Amino acid sequence: xxxxxxxxxxxxxxxxxxxxxxxxxxxxxxxxxxxxxxxxxxxxxxxxxxxxxxxxxxxxxxxxxxxxxxxxxxxxxxxxxxxxxxxxxxxxxxxxxxxxxxxxxxxxxxxxxxxxxxxxxxxxxxxxxxxxxxxxxxxxxxxxxxxxxxxxxxxxxxxxxxxxxxxxxxxxxxxxxxxxxxxxxxxxxxxxxxxxxxxxxxxxxxxxxxxxxxxxxxxxxxxxxxxxxxxxxxxxxxxxxxxxxxxxxxxxxxxxxxxxxxxxxxxxxxxxxxxxxxxxxxxxxxxxxxxxxxxxxxxxxxxxxxxxxxxxxxxxxxxxxxxxxxxxxxxxxxxxxxxxxxxxxxxxxxxxxxxxxxxxxxxxxxxxxxxxxxxxxxxxxxxxxxxxxxxxxxxxxxxxxxxxxxxxxxxxxxxxxxxxxxxxxxxxxx
Amino acid sequence: xxxxxxxxxxxxxxxxxxxxxxxxxxxxxxxxxxxxxxxxxxxxxxxxxxxxxxxxxxxxxxxxxxxxxxxxxxxxxxxxxxxxxxxxxxxxxxxxxxxxxxxxxxxxxxxxxxxxxxxxxxxxxxxxxxxxxxxxxxxxxxxxxxxxxxxxxxxxxxxxxxxxxxxxxxxxxxxxxxxxxxxxxxxxxxxxxxxxxxxxxxxxxxxxxxxxxxxxxxxxxxxxxxxxxxxxxxxxxxxxxxxxxxxxxxxx
Numbered sequence: 140x141x142x143x144x145x146x147x148x149x150x151x152x153x154x155x156x157x158x159x160x161x162x163x164x165x166x167x168x169x170x171x172x173x174x175x176x177x178x179x180x181x182x183x184x185x186x187x188x189x190x191x192x193x194x195x196x197x198x199x200x201x202x203x204x205x206x207x208x209x210x211x212x213x214x215x216x217x218x219x220x221x222x223x224x225x226x227x228x229x230x231x232x233x234x235x236x237x238x239x240x241x242x243x244x245x246x247x248x249x250x251x252x253x254x255x256x257x258x259x260x261x262x263x264x265x266x267x268x269x270x271x272x273x274x275x276x277x278x279x280x281x282x283x284x285x286x287x288x289x290x291x292x293x294x295x296x297x298x299x300x301x302x303x304x305x306x307x308x309x310x311x312x313x314x315x316x317x318x319x320x321x322x323x324x325x326x327x328x329x330x331x332x333x334x335x336x337x338x339x340x341x342x343x344x345x346x347x348x349x350x351x352x353x354x355x356x357x358x359x360x361x362x363x364x365x366x367x368x369x370x371x372x373x374x375x376x377x378x379x380x381x382x383x384x385x386x387x388x389x390x391x392x393x394x395x396x397x398x399x400x401x402x403x404x405x406x407x408x409x410x411x412x413x414x415x416x417x418x419x420x421x422x423x424x425x426x427x428x429x430x431x432x433x434x435x436x437x438x439x440x441x442x443x444x445x446x447x448x449x450x451x452x453x454x455x456x457x458x459x460x461x462x463x464x465x466x467x468x469x470x471x472x473x474x475x476x477x478x479x480x481x482x483x484x485x486x487x488x489x490x491x492x493x494x495x496x497x498x499x500x501x502x503x504x505x506x507x508x509x510x511x512x513x514x515x516x517x518x519x520x521x522x523x524x525x526x527x528x529x530x531x532x533x534x535x536x537x538x539x540x541x542x543x544x545x546x547x548x549x550x551x552x553x554x555x556x557x558x559x560x561x562x563x564x565x566x567x568x569x
Numbered sequence: 570x571x572x573x574x575x576x577x578x579x580x581x582x583x584x585x586x587x588x589x590x591x592x593x594x595x596x597x598x599x600x601x602x603x604x605x606x607x608x609x610x611x612x613x614x615x616x617x618x619x620x621x622x623x624x625x626x627x628x629x630x631x632x633x634x635x636x637x638x639x640x641x642x643x644x645x646x647x648x649x650x651x652x653x654x655x656x657x658x659x660x661x662x663x664x665x666x667x668x669x670x671x672x673x674x675x676x677x678x679x680x681x682x683x684x685x686x687x688x689x690x691x692x693x694x695x696x697x698x699x700x701x702x703x704x705x706x707x708x709x710x711x712x713x714x715x716x717x718x719x720x721x722x723x724x725x726x727x728x729x730x731x732x733x734x735x736x737x738x739x740x741x742x743x744x745x746x747x748x749x750x751x752x753x754x755x756x757x758x759x760x761x762x763x764x765x766x767x768x769x770x771x772x773x774x775x776x777x778x779x780x781x782x783x784x785x786x787x788x789x790x791x792x793x794x795x796x797x798x799x800x801x802x803x804x805x806x807x808x809x810x811x812x813x814x815x816x817x818x819x820x821x
Contacts, residue, residue, distance in 0.1 A: 263730075265737070290737035292700045293730075314701060315609070320740075329736070331773055332819050333744040336704040338610035377709075 156533075156540045157203035157221070158406075158455035159471025159484045165213045167460035167510070169230065172519040173204035174482045175473030178218050180233070181515045188518040193235035197224060203473050206259070210250035211461075215271060217257055219245035225259045225285075227271050239269050239283045249299035249308070256326050258288070258308065260296035265289075266310055268326045288330045289320055295545065298347040303358040307334055307374055311344035313545045317362055319374050335377030342366035343545040348410045348417070352434040359434060361417055363405030365545060369419065369430060371439050383430060383439040385421055402538065409457040411466060411491050416442070418466050418489075420454040422538055427454060427468060427489065429501065445489055445501050451530045452485060455537060464491045465510070466501075469519075472533040483529060484520045579676070584684050586676040605696045611708045619693035620660060636660045636707065638714040639745075641699045641733060644796060646674035646692075648716060650681065651795035653692045655787065659713075662706075663694040671696040700733060703741055710747040714788070717754045719798040722761040734765045736772065743774040746816040751778070754812045755792045757802045762810025775814040783813060 160173040169189065171180045178200065180189035193199050202222035209216050209230070219225040221244045227237035243261035250257050250271070260266045267285035294312035301308050301322070308330060311317045317337035320330045342365035349358035350371075359380070360372040371380040386403045407420040410432075417430040417439070426446040430439050454468040471484030488509050492499025506516060550558065580587050608614045616632070617624040624632055638656070640648050643663025652661055665671045674694040681689040697706070720733045729735075734754060742752060752775065754765045769775045783789050793799040793809055802809060 287737070289740060292738060292741075294701070316704065318704075331740045331743065333709075333740055335709060336744075338705060341609060 155203070155221075156475065156536050157205060157473040158537050158541075159469045159473075159482075160204065160207050160456040161458040161467055161469040161486070162207045162209055162216070163458040163460045163465075163467050164209050164230065165211060165461040167463045167465065168213065170458070170467060170486075170511070170515065170519065171207055171209075171216060171218075172469055172471075172484060172486065173207045173218060173220075174471050174484045174521070175203050176200040176220070176222070177482065178204060178207070179519050179521075180216070181511055181518045183511050183515070186511065186514065188514070189233050191228060191233050191235065193226070193238075195226075195235055195238040197222075197238065198235070200224060200226070205244070205246055206248040208248050208250060210254045210271075211252045212254045214254055215250060215257070217248045217250060217259075219248050219259050221245075225257065225269070227257055237269070237271060237283050239267075239285050241267065241285065247296050247299045247310075249301055251322070251326070252301055252303070252305040258299055258301075258326075259285070260299055260310065262295050264291035264294045264296055264312065266291075266296060266299065266308075270327070286327045286329070288326055289318075291316065291318060297343065297345050297545070300347045300349060300360075302360075302374055303349055303351050304356045306357060309347055309360060309374065311347050311362060313343035315340045315342060315344060315364075315366075317344055317347070317360075317372070319360075319377065334375065337362070337370075337372040337374070337377045337379070339370060339379045339382070340364040340366050340368070342404070345405055345545070346408045348408055350410050350417070350432050350434060351414060354434060359432065359437070361408060361410060361432070361439075363408040363419060365404040367403035367405065367421075369405060369408065369417070369439060371432065371437060373437075380437040381439045383441065385419065385428065385441070404541070406455060406541070407457045409459050409466065411459055412461055412464050413491060413493055416491060418457050418459070418491075420457050420468065422541075423453065423534075425451055425453055427457070427466070429491075443501060445503060447487060447503060450485070451527045451534070452487060453530075453534045464493060465489070465504075466491055470530065470533070471520075472537055475529065475533055475536060482521065483533065485530070486516060486519050579680070584680045586673055586680065607697060607702050608705050611704075611706055611711070614706055619662065619695070620690060622687075622690040623660070634660055635711055636662050637712055638662075638716070639664060639707070639712055640716040640718070642666075642717065642720055643674065643694060644670060644718075644798060646677050646694065647796040647799075648718060648791060649674070649692045649694070650677070650689070651791050652788070653689050655791075657688075657691060659691060661692045663692070664697050664699040664706075665694060666696065666698050668696060700738060703745055707745045709744055710750075712746050713750045715742055715746060715750070715752045716792075717752070717765075718792060718796055719756055719802075720754075720761070722756065722758045724760075729764075732761075732764070734768055736768050739768055739772045739775065743772070743816055748816055748818050750816045751786075752814050752816065753788065753792060755799070755809055757798075757807045757809050759808070759810060762812065766810075766812040769812050769814045773819050774817060776817050778813045778815055786813075789813065 162171045168184045169182045182189050204220035207218045216228040223241045225239040229236045245259050247260040257271045258268050265287050266289050268288045269283050269285040291312040294314045298311040307319050319334040321332040344364045346363040357374050360374045363369050367386045369383045402422045404422045409418045415432050419428040429442045431442040452470050455470050458467045466489045469486050488504045490502045637659050638661035640663040643665050649663045723731045756762045
């Protein structure tokens with residue numbers, strides 16, 4: 140029997156790394172990137188970097204940001220993370236207009252379609268709601284109180300989404316479950332009526348998004364998972380409409396032999412403004428994969444793989460606006476052990492064709508072609524230039540971090556007995 | 570340990586398993602992710618495994634019957650055994666997180682089926698964490714009765730979130746119960762009794778049964794008399810606290 144003493148992930152002194160995140164204003168007026176505790180925003184309308192102002196008791200974030208999101212109307216930007224704070228920013232004044240304390244670390248956020256409520260989920264499975272009504276004078280409000288609306292029992296909630304018609308709130312967890320709950324008239328009283336569960340994934344569910352289709356006002360739900368599949372669901376009945384296996388196609392574009400077996404877990408997904416494309420970030424894929432959704436046939440199929448040539452870029456987060464056909468991606472990490480840099484990030488964008496015609500190809504934009512150009516990249520990436528090897532190490536560190544967070548640890552019978560050694564009833568024996 | 574003939578795990582005269590060989594700690598950590606198979610969705614739950622006489626073939630879609638009663642934390646199976654003959658045409662299941670105790674109930678049901686042909690075919694047990702996986706076993710509105718008999722009180726306030734009846738978990742039980750379905754809870758711990766009653770009272774999808782309805786329900790008496798835990802409380806002259814509620818449609 141091997142070494143039962145030390146196990147991976149048992150070391151409490153391991154530096155916890157967080158992936159870089161990106162969010163795009165629904166009308167592409169600004170782009171936000173979160174790297175570690177740093178929230179960086181670039182204003183595309185004014186073509187200048189944004190200086191956020193926070194006058195609350197605990198200004199800005201003091202630990203890794205785990206979720207950033209714009210509200211559907213674009214008036215609000217929400218950020219939350221390991222410092223147990225949820226911050227609501229006005230996108231007009233760039234002031235922090237609300238700061239909410241959470242008991243546990245926050246893993247996911249969502250904004251109701253009317254912009255009146257902000258929901259956030261903690262690592263123990265509780266989803267909270269807080270009112271985000273702006274103060275008339277646009278001043279910072281005192282610390283708000285959140286109310287719990289629903290909970291997944293002791294499971295990390297990885298994604299929160301409101302359905303396009305605002306009728307449902309969907310929450311996904313690491314126990315393979317997706318729960319669809321009816322949004323009540325007054326969310327602060329709690330969302331008790333479960334519409335359905337979308338069950339079928341065989342690993343943690345990592346990301347959710349809705350396809351906006353005029354035939355389906357509730358929207359078609361798309362989910363990505365650690366089981367390397369993307370699934371399409373009917374959110375009213377919970378029935379699985381289609382499953383797309385990513386593993387096979389991603390094999391062709393896998394990284395060159397770094398790991399024993401390449402992992403095709405879905406890291407992030409994003410439905411695109413053309414209404415039928417879905418962009419995926421897959422672990423081990425140096426680029427993005429595009430899926431095509433046929434809303435009438437209710438099917439998913441792999442359309443294209445867009446590889447990022449010339450550099451090692453495994454995206455950690457994807458973002459898109461509702462109007463412009465540009466898919467933004469970021470790769471990055473908060474802190475990397477063994478490297479001097481405090482944080483690193485790299486932003487790229489892909490121009491997507493309007494309709495999914497055969498001739499229209501997605502185009503990877505060069506640094507000078509990206510909206511905001513060099514100034515945007517300087518602001519969002521920071522001024523450090525990073526080598527390929529650093530990004531590869533970062534990708535590995537993030538993969539390990541995600542695994543240890545979301546995948547249940549499997550212990551052999553001997554290891555389980557060893558781990559029980561401190562239990563009182565065990566101590567009495569022998 | 571020397572193996573003697575008298576240390577057989579089954580009682581030779583009744584054919585039933587002997588409890589002392591299936592003793593386990595009373596508590597099991599509901600937060601731990603133990604390794605038992607969980608169906609990916611209710612349609613994947615194999616009825617032929619649990620009710621072989623009623624569901625002969627493995628992929629038999631002919632029998633439309635589904636489980637309608639669930640005993641959450643069924644312990645040694647006392648309630649299931651009592652309900653089986655009271656409702657012979659209903660399918661029931663016990664959910665228990667402790668390994669050894671689940672084994673005991675399996676053996677008990679198996680022995681009862683052997684000594685009483687064509688009886689006890691409608692009950693079974695499954696080892697699972699019902700606080701996490703109930704939606705994996707039951708479709709929306711599938712159950713007519715759910716039982717929570719003498720659940721772990723988790724006295725410390727920091728452990729209250731481990732209680733099997735809580736405002737959040739009631740959402741899931743409301744989802745699993747059909748409108749009109751009934752949830753039965755009982756405990757001998759007064760504080761827990763008040764807690765459970767409070768949770769149910771404050772939940773918009775449950776309403777209390779009237780005194781008259783309670784008197785007319787034959788199941789209510791079984792809560793105290795059918796289980797080992799209930800019998801122990803009666804022996805010690807303890808008091809029990811019930812909260813029995815009906816699942817209603819939420820008011821708009």
